[in-house]
Amino acid sequence: MAGGEREEMSRGIAAGESARQLAGRPGRSPSTVSREIARNSGRDRYRAASADAAAYARGRRPKQAKLAQRPAPRARVEAKLALCWSPEQIAGWPRLQFPGDASMQIPHEAIYLSLYEPRRRQATDRSLTQRLRSARPMHRPKIARRPTGRGIIRATVSISARPAEAEDRKTPGHGEGDLVMGTRPSAVATLVERTSRCTAIVALPDGIRAEQVTPHLTRSLLGIPPRLRRTLTWDRGRETAEHQAVTAETRMPIYLCKPRSPWQRGTNENTHRLLRQYLTKGADLRTFSQADLDAIAHELNHRPRKTHGYRTPAEVYADLLDSGDALTA
Structure with a gap:
């Protein structure tokens, strides 16, 4: 003004x-x-x-630090820093102990400035930076990493564009997939056929980035008879960033769920609950070979399901393969 x-x-x-x-x-x-x-x-x-x-x-600039002007708050701040309190804790505590007393209030930004700002370092004992959780003698501002383009999902096809026939499970060949995580970064991929609930588990020994998942996922999908490769619905994870390459190789379009909407892959989510009996969250899933995972899938697929009248997913899947009419593309 x-x-x-x-x-x-x-x-x-x-x-x-x-x-x-x-x-x-x-x-x-x-x-x-x-x-x-x-x-x-x-x-x-x-x-x-x-x-x-x-x-x-x-x-006028430079301004003298607030703590340099106020000896009593400075002594309190230094005492709390020596006890390994964070600047936010030091700033918040007086609001409870001395409510309404402005002379006792010091914002946490002022404490950080007194420790790190070159023109204000005389306000507090700089050796107290060793008592901070970072223990850094110099402030290192966060630098936003430039996007590399890796892991970005382009040309996504939303689940809303998926054919209506995939909804009622009467037409076989529509699948759901996602990763089952162990101790990071270990994981396996799962593929579940919606009509039969037949499950395949795919080893991911190389990692969970898109370029590491794509070859293993593609190989597993190519093992499915072409007439049963109608659609695949996947979670919106970065591992699907190369979904166009998978579709080009397998002729199986991939539809992505809406963010934070696991119920749109309900069959897959229920299957994951069953798999946790074998693949616990605390396990390193890289230790499971493809043969190990095939054995788990075989056991799961030969377990009777109430939804099938206590027939097994393997039996229902075999019937789908034998039914030429149902599999006509």
């Missing part, structure tokens, strides 16, 4: 104008005018010259 504006405000205050009226002439916000008046002794003692001088003093 310029000196001329403050002079106009001073005259308006003397005339008894409200903050909204005072704000109208210079085109300022009423809240800006109210703050200007409050920080300069209020309406009864507001003077343009002293307000202008105070604004100039506040704007």
Whole structure:
């Protein structure tokens, strides 16, 4: 706010104008005018010259650190830093112990500045940076990593575009898939046929990035008879970033669920609950060979299911393979 504006405000205050009226002439916000008046002794003692001088003093740089100006809070801050309190804890604690006492309040930003800002380092004992959780003597600002393009899912096809025939399970050949995670970064991929609930488990010995998952997933899909490769619905994970390459190789379009919508792959999610009996979250799934996973899938596929009238997924899947009419593309 310029000196001329403050002079106009001073005259308006003397005339008894409200903050909204005072704000109208210079085109300022009423809240800006109210703050200007409050920080300069209020309406009864507001003077343009002293307000202008105070604004100039506040704007001068460099400013002395708050802790350098206040010995008592500085001693308290240093004592708490020595106890390995974080600056946020040091700033928050006085709000409970001394509510309403502005002299005891120090924002955590001021503590960090006193420790790291070169012009303010004399405000506190710099050796106390060793008591911070980072223990860094110098501040290292976070630098946003430039995107590399890896893991970005392009040309996604939403589940809303999936053929309606996939919904009622009457037409076989529509599958669901996702990763089952062990101790990171270990995982395996699962493929479940929606009609039969027949499951395949795919080893991922190389990792869970898209370029590591794609060859193993493609090989497993190619093992499915072409007439049963109608669609595949997958979670919206980065491992599907190369879904177009998988579709080009297998002729099986991949549809992605909406974010945070696991129920759109309900068959796959229920299968994962069964698999946790074999593949626990704390296990390194890279130790399971493809033969090990095939044995688990075989056991699961030969377990009777209530939804099939206690027939097994393997039996239902075999019937689908024998039924030429049902598999006509």
